[in-house]
Amino acid sequence: MKYLGLDLGTKTLGLAISNGTIATALKTIRFDDLNDLIVKLEKVIAEEKVDLLVLGLPKNMNNTIGPRAEATIEFKEKLEKLNYKVVLQDERLSTVSAHNYMIEADLSRKKRKEKVDSLAATIILQAYLDKKGN
Numbered sequence: 123m124k125y126l127g128l129d130l131g132t133k134t135l136g137l138a139i140s141n142g143t144i145a146t147a148l149k150t151i152r153f154d155d156l157n158d159l160i161v162k163l164e165k166v167i168a169e170e171k172v173d174l175l176v177l178g179l180p181k182n183m184n185n186t187i188g189p190r191a192e193a194t195i196e197f198k199e200k201l202e203k204l205n206y207k208v209v210l211q212d213e214r215l216s217t218v219s220a221h222n223y224m225i226e227a228d229l230s231r232k233k234r235k236e237k238v239d240s241l242a243a244t245i246i247l248q249a250y251l252d253k254k255g256n
Contacts, residue, residue, distance in 0.1 A: 126172040127247025128163075129213065129239050130194050135159055136239025138247040139170060145247035147240035156197060160204070167206065175206055178213030178246040211250040213242070 127138035127145055137148040151166070153159035166172075177198055180190045187195075198208045 123173045124171055125174050125176055125247060125251070126167065126170065127211075127243040127250070128175055128177045129243040129246055130177065130197055131239060134239045135163065136241070136243035137166060138240060138244035139172075140247055140251060142251065145244045145251060147244045150239040156200065160200065163201075164204075173207065175201060175208045176211050176247050176250045177201075177208055178243070179210040180213050209250065211246050211253075213246045213249075 123142055125140045125142065125145075126148075127136075127140070129136035129138075133152060133154075135151045135153065137151065138145045139148045140146065148166075148170075151159065151162045153162060167175075177194060179194055180188075182188050182191075194210070198210060201208050
């Protein structure tokens with residue numbers, strides 16, 4: 123089974139890929155609107171032969187659903203209408219963790235900005251895989 127991890131932002135979508143054990147950063151897609159994003163994402167799904175999408179759900183720290191999480195749920199529903207299998211994975215602090223990893227690796231601010239979304243998607247996907255394995 124092939125998995126694609128997704129970290130949805132307002133203008134970017136970070137992607138990570140896995141065959142079921144280790145998640146690896148794939149790339150970041152920049153988009154203008156959700157329709158533009160879905161067209162670009164469908165190309166990746168077809169090229170990579172993905173079976174399951176793991177979409178990060180950005181809950182608030184108190185476990186409530188805010189505007190970003192609502193937008194994520196709406197995106198999930200659009201993907202499901204296109205017959206994609208999508209699971210939500212709690213992604214609280216994934217972007218913070220991604221930044222911290224890159225700071226520890228001494229990446230420049232510019233490099234961190236380029237890679238943060240795909241690294242956050244990797245953290246989201248790896249968390250799902252680890253949970254699924256237990």
